[in-house]
Amino acid sequence: MDNITNLIRKNILSLKPYSSARDEYKSNQGIFLDANENPFGDLNRYPDPYQWRLKQMLSNQKKIAVENILIGNGSDEIIDLVQRVFCEPKEDKIIICPPTYGMYEVYANINNLEIISIPLTKDFQLNSEAILAQNAKILYLCSPNNPTGNSLENLEYIIKNFNGIVFLDEAYIDFSEQLSLVSKINNYPNLIVSQTFSKARGLAAVRVGIAYANETIISVMNKVKPPYNVSELNQQAAIQSLADESNFKAIIQLIQSERELLKESLLTLDFVLKIYPSEANFLLVEMENATAIYNSLIEQQIITRNRSSVVENTIRITIGTPSENQKLVSALQLVTS
Ligand SMILES: Cc1ncc(COP(=O)(O)O)c(C=O)c1O
Incomplete structure (x- = not known):
């Protein structure tokens, strides 16, 4: 496995991110005249750009450090973000294993990436040899898979041996008896696990997705995401859901x-x-x-x-x-x- 940093696009590595007004001063005490907000109203302030309260609750529940968590505007935003962090348009490739969720391919087309398609076998499992024979920046896996509904086998073998980022989409994991691989993010530096509030938590309208990965990946994704990507109302709805297990x-x-x-x-x-x-x-x-x-x-x-x-x-x-x-x-x- 290459060092993860070598997989990141050079312009993203050197990117100086936008520093929002709320990055500079973190306390919520004081008179805020820094962000050109309107001083009147209930939703007049920009939301927390790093969603700390929500991440703290997820961190407690999943036993994962907040530094290993990124919140997206739905997991669709995360699927795209990962491509923009790692893949150079017109140069890099991603692998998808159809039939699977369509947005991996749509974003790859938007980002002008080559798509290598390695279909699932007849029993809807991964063709491990064919996958590992390829050279690509990101491998998208979905388990349980949409639309087939089954969990994928041999995931850890593939993650261990794939020479790029493995994006494991666990949108449906809470309906399954399978164990999530979230707890493995610090064993596998190339693993990103995504989950969402849209399915088991019944909050598709709210648009909150989660990426779990090592600190290097999360910190670079934080540089690229829009500063205020998750609204205050959306953060509150997600927090309320986590409070009612x-x-x-x-x-x-x-x-x-x-x-x-x-x-x-x-x-x-x-x-x-x-x-x-x-x-x-x-x-x-x-x-x-x-x-x-x-x-x-x-x-x-x-x-x-x-x-x-x-x-x-x-x-x-x-x-x-x-x-x-x-x-x-x-x-x-x-x-x-
Ligand atoms: C496998 C999979 N991943 C991601 C998503 C999108 O989730 P979100 O609502 O978090 O963007 C879906 C939605 O159907 C899905 O089936």
Whole structure:
């Protein structure tokens, strides 16, 4: 593994970041005439650019130092940030393992990076040999994977042996029985783990994502991120969510049990050919004529995601409330009759 610093773009290494007014004076005591804010109102002040309160709570819960945590405007911002830190446009490459989350590729196209695509195997696992034979700056992995729903195996073997940054997207980890690799960030200098408040914490509207990595990576990402990337309201919503762990756990359990119930109901339908094992809050379902069924659901105002272009004859169904799931099953029963 190269020294991480050697992987960082030269202009980013030498970048002198914007120093916000709140960087210079950290106390919240005093008369603030430094940031051209309006002195009147409730949301008149810029938010904490480093989100210390939120990070402190995450730090206590995850037993990870605050210096190893970066907060993004959703994990989408973090996916992009990592490319801008490590990848030189028109020169560097990233690896994706489709079928997977689409934004790794979209950002690579925006940032003008070459994309090496190494598809998952038939059972949706990594093709380790093919991945390790490549030379690329970032390898994007997603576990549990979207849209297939399964966890990836051999992650640590790949992280240990890949000669670049491994970005492990754990957006769905809280729905899974698998252990997160967040606790391994100090064992693997090339590992960045991302998580989000959008899924298990039910705060997709709030746009808060988290990156966990060693201090070198986090400090350089801090230089590149917009100074006030997470609003005060968003920080508060995330803090409130972390303060209510019992509600968080109860919702996860409900979604997991609804996932199993929905699976059973779907399997009674004769056009359902296969439901892929899922450790996330969605099911990838193979059906006869998936696109026709997807369209018929839309006519009944039930919107699922047609994934037939990436896994033949499949739709991806997000687990809804018990009554939404019931309505979905009733709508599917109408399709057959
Ligand atoms: C695997 C994966 N990563 C990241 C995201 C985006 O998360 P965020 O809302 O934190 O930007 C999604 C959203 O669907 C996702 O499926």
